[in-house]
Amino acid sequence: MTNLSEDSAVLRLPRLADEEVDFGLLAEMTGFSVKLVWILGYTYLTRAIDDAGITPQRFSMLELIGVNPGLTQTQLARALGLSRPATSLTIDFWEGRGHVERRIAAQDRRSFGIHLTAQGKTALEGLRVRVREADDALTRKLGPEEIDQLRGLLARIYE
Amino acid sequence: MTNLSEDSAVLRLPRLADEEVDFGLLAEMTGFSVKLVWILGYTYLTRAIDDAGITPQRFSMLELIGVNPGLTQTQLARALGLSRPATSLTIDFWEGRGHVERRIAAQDRRSFGIHLTAQGKTALEGLRVRVREADDALTRKLGPEEIDQLRGLLARIYE
């Protein structure tokens, strides 16, 4: 995850501003602007939490488990838009660190309820602080009312 | 690129709205909203142009070449935020279709100036129409002044 050579990718962002390159249609597309901001946010977030393989996806999973203890893996997969195998592997990751445990569901012994361990709760607290900071950094050029405006417009699109 | 089985990925989007899942901190993050919209836009765009391997990245490259004929591969890589190997392969793709050609630069015979062929120009025109439609579809729930507002706020973040 550390890319520090000549062609480092973490910071590799399209360059709209400088030099003589005209972005043509891309510069007129809302989707392209969204992509640029997404890359920037992903970069901030990754830098904030990248300890031994913690990625935005993996954090999202831990957060969902923390807020909704007992969800099954299929429910988690659907909520986050992942395949069931990907979900299974993500839970393996957190279980291997002792942050999460699978408890067999009494009423349906095919499925597990996923829960945070005490360790997991502590880790999640620490991660949340850093994630918040990264998200604040992303919007640091906007005032509070502008952030609300932006969030509102984005929500109108995907809701 | 066709995923039509049970676990289809093209449409796989996190589900904020329905069911009993609480997204916790994620629901409060601007970066997460941006990600959702980005996924949606990427899905629309991919559906609009996905003929025989044309991806958003590859379209972006063709557009940049069309608007800025004669750029070198290194300049294209920097502008789009790609590595030079990735850029080289993308140009291979378009060159193989006869849409782009490499012309040796007279003053520096290490580098090529990249140019559209007549075929490439025609193809680009057709793609531009579909790309515009996909971008319009993404923002169809917003009025013109709201789109401007959104674009302005996003630009403030990455500029």
Next chain:
DNA sequence: CTGTATTTGTTAATCACTATAACAAATACA
């Protein structure tokens, strides 16, 4: 002028991620 260093582009090897397919166990239902 000569030799080293840098730059451009390509190729090869690798890595990370995700998906699909196939499977066992449990449950639902006809």
Next chain:
DNA sequence: TGTATTTGTTATAGTGATTAACAAATACAG
């Protein structure tokens, strides 16, 4: 009771992008 569906896992594969290594051309230092 027997078939079909669902849950989760494993195995396989495919994709994309990256790093490293390289050849050719150019820049520059001594």
